[in-house]
Amino acid sequence: MFKRLNLKKLENIAKYCRYKSTDKSTKSTAEEKFRVETDTMGEVKVPFNKYYGAQTMRSKKNFPIGGKSERMPKPVVIAMGILKKAAAEVNKEFGLDAKISEAISKAADDVISGELYDKGHFPLVIWQTGSGTQTNMNCNEVISNRAIELMGGEMGSKKPVHPNDHVNKGQSSNDTFPAAVHISVGMELNNELLPSLAELTQGIKDKEKEFADIIKIGRTHLMDAVPLTLGQEFSGYRQQLCNSMTRINACLPRVYELALGGTAVGTGLNARKGFAEKAAARIAELTCLPFKTAPNFFEALAARDAMVEVHGVLNTTAVSLMKIANDIRLLGSGPRCGLGELILPENEPGSSIMPGKVNPTQCESLTMICAQVMGNHVAVTVGGSNGHFELNVFKPVIVSNVLRSIRLLSDGCRTFNKNCLKGIKANKARIEELMKNSLMLVTALNPHIGYDKAALIAKTAHKNGTTLKEEAIKAGVSEADFKKWVDPKLMLGPK
Template sequence: MTNRDNFRIERDSMGERQISADAYYGIQTLRAIENFPISGLKPLATYIDACVLIKKAAAIANGRLGCIDPAVSDAIVTAANEILQGNLREQFVVDVYQAGAGTSHHMNVNEVLANRALELLGDIKGNYQRVNPNDHVNYGQSTNDVIPTAIRVGGLLALTHTLNPALESAIVALDKKAVEFHSIVKSGRTHMQDAVPVRLGDTFGAFAQILRDHQIRIASAAGDLTKLGLGGSAVGTGLNTHPEYRSTVAQILGESIGQPLTVAPHLMAAMQSMAPFVNVSGSLRNLATDLLKISHDLRLMDSGPKTGFKEIQLPPVQPGSSIMPGKYNPVMAEMISMVCFQVMGFDRSIEMAAQAGQLELNVMMPLIAYDLIHGIEILGNAIQALTDQCIVGITANPERCRNYAEGSLALVTALNTHIGYLNAANVAKESLATGKSLRQIVLEQGLMEPELLAQVLDLESMSELPKSS
C-alpha cells in the first residue's frame, strides 16, 4: 500500500485501485460504488447499527476466545462504538440494490471498521497487515450468516424503538377518546347504509382494541428474530469458527440490544430460510390493512363540513387547497394510508425475495433488509404522527351524531321482537315514503303502547355494548 497526498493504493484479488485518502471504506466498497449506481438509496441507519453491533460482538467474542489479538479486538470495539454514537456515517455508501446476499455492504462495514481501528492503533488507513477487514474484523464470519443476523437485529431494533412505542401511544390516545365520547350516540352504518345506533366512544374503543390485537401478533412474529444463525459461517457448518464462538457472540449481542438472543437449533436452516422475515412482514401487512380501514373511517366521519357526515372534527393542521380558501383536509389520515400501501408493497417484495434463494443461500437479502426495516420504521413514524397530530385533537359533534342516530331507519330493527319483521319493514317503508318518524307511524297504527315504544327506541339502551362476562 502506498500513501500519496490525496489518495492511497489498495489491492484486492482483482488488482489495485486508488482510494481517497480521506475515505474509511476500501477497494471493495469502491468497486460496489462503481458497479451499483442504481437508486441513490444508502443503507438505513438502523441497518448500519445492526451490522456494527454484530461486528462489535464478534470482536469481543473472538478477542475473548483468543482468535484475534486483544489489542486489535479492543480497537475494533472502539471503532464500532464511535459509529454507534453517530460518527463516520457518511462512509456507508453502497446502494441498497447491490451484490446478492449483501456482500458489498458487508465489506463496506468491515473496511470502515478496519481503517478506523488502524488509526486508533497509530497506524494508517489501508495498512491491512495490522488490522484486515477480512482476517480480523470478519474473523469467523461470512456475509451469509452476518446479513440474516443483521436483518434480525435491525428488525428488533426498529420494533423496539419505533413501532412498538408508536402503537402504545396510539392505543392510549384512542382509549382516552373512547372515554371522552362514551355518551355520544351516533348512527351505525353497514354497507354504507343506515344501521342501528352505536356509541362514538365505542367506535374509538374498537380502534384501540384492534391495535392491541396487532401488538400481540407482531410480538409473536418477532420471536422468530431472536434465533440466530450467526456462527454458521459460509454455509452453516461453522467453518473457521471457535467452538464456543456461537454461544458467546449470541450472548454478547443479546446483552447489547437488551434482547434474549439464542443460537438457532439448526444453523443451516437459520441461514437459508427467510421465513422469519416473511412472518414479521406479514404481521406488518396485517396491521397496515386495519390501519387503512381506521384512516378511511376517520376521513368519512369528518367528511363535510356541509355535505358530509361531520360527526367528528379532525384537527386542521395545514391549509387544504391552493385555490379554495378556508378548506382543510384530513391530511394525517391520508398520509398514513399512503404509508400502509407502501408497507403492503414491501410485504409483496419480501415474499418474492424470500422464495428466490437457491441451495445454501438467499441472494436477495439486501432487498429484504431494506424493505423490512424501512417498513417497520415508516409505519411506526406514521402511527406516531397520526397520534400526535390527529387522534389526540379529535373533537366530536354530538348534535350531528344524535340527529343521524334518531333519523336512522335502522331503528326499526328494535321493533322486530314486538311487532314482527314484516310489520317493521312496512313501517320503515312508510317512514321513508312519507317522512314521518318511526314512532309516529307505530303509534298511528296502534302497533305498540307509547310507554313500551319509548323504552324500545331508547337510543342509550340500544347502543350500549353488552357487559363482558
C-alpha cells in the same frame, strides 16, 4: 430534422439534470486525493479520507444505482457494528490478540454511533450482491482502517488489523448479514414501532373514554344500522392496535434467532465451537434484547421466513391503520354536506383555489403510508420466496423494505396521534340529528311485533317521508309502547 433537434435537446437536458443531481461535495478525479488499496483482484484507488477499502470501492463503481436515497439503511450498518464488536470480543477468548480485539471493538463503537455512516464511510446501495457481502466487507474495511488508525498504523496497509483475518474472523457474509438483518429489525421494532403503536393506542383509549356516553347511529355496508356509542366505535380501533402489538411480540422470538456462526453454508466452517453462542450472548448484552443463536443454521441462511412473517404483521398493521384513518376522515367529512359526526383539527389551508377549505391531511398521510407498506409487503414476499439451496440472495431488498415499513408506520402513528387524534371533537348536535332520522331504530320493535311487521313500518316511513313513530302508531303500536321500546340507550348491548 425537427425531431432530431428535439431529441438532442432532450439529451442535453438529461445530461444537465444528471450533473445537477450529483453530490455537491463530489470533486473531479483530478482534484480528489486517493490512496491505493488492494484486494484479491488487484489495486483500487480509494478516497484518502474514507475508511472503506478496495471491495467497497469496486461495489460503489459497479452499482451506481439510485444514489444516496438507496443506501443500505443505517440500522443495518449499526447492527453490523454491534455484531463486529461482539465477534472481536469473543474472538479474543479464542486467541485473537488482545490489542487487536480492543482496537476492533473501539472502531466498531464508531460504527454503532452512526457517525461514520453520516460522514459517508458506508456509501453502498441496497442494489448490490443479494447476500450483502459488499456491505459486510464495507464494514470490515471501515473497522479495519479505523482500528489501524487508532493503533497508529497506516490506513490501507491491513496491518496490524486485517479486514478478513481479524474483523471478519470466524464469520462469513452469509451469516453476518442475515444476523445484522435480524438485529436491526429487532431493535427498530422494539425501539420505534411498538412505542409509537402504544402511544396511538393510548390516544384512542382516551377518546374512547371521552366519547363513552355519546350515542350515534351505526353503519354497515355504508348504510344506516342500529345505534352504538362513539366510544364503542373507538374501542374497536383500540383493539385493532392492541392486536397489532400482540402480533409483533408474537413474531419477535424468530427475529431474535441469529445466523451468526453458520458461516458459509450453515455448517459453521472456520468458526470455533462456542463462538456462535458467546457472540449472540454479547449481542444480547449490547442491545438489551434476547438475541440467541438460531436453532438451525441451514434455515437461518437459506430462508428469510422470519422477515416475511414480520412484514406480514406490518402489513396487517397497515390494514388496521388504513381502516382507522378512513373511518375518521369519513366521519369528519363536511363540514356541512358530509357526515360531520367528528370535528377534526384544522392544521393547514386545504386548497389553492377554494378559500376556507380544510382537509383531513393527517388521515390522508397515514393512508398513503399504509398503501406503501402494503406494496413493500409484495417485495418482501417475493424476496423471501427466492431462497435457493443454501442461501437467500434477496436480503438487501428484504431488509430495506422491512425497515422502511417500520419507520413509516412508526412516524405515521406518532404524527397522526399528535396532529389529529388528540384534537378530535365529537359533533354532538350532528350525531343526534342523524340518529333521530335513522329508520334502523325499528330493529328494537322486532321482539315485540315481529320482523315482518317492523320491516313494513320502516319501508312505509321511508316511502312516505314520515317518522317511524308515526307509522308504528298507524300499525297499531301505542305511543307509550313505542317510546318504551324504541330507546337508543337500551339498544347498546344484550339484555
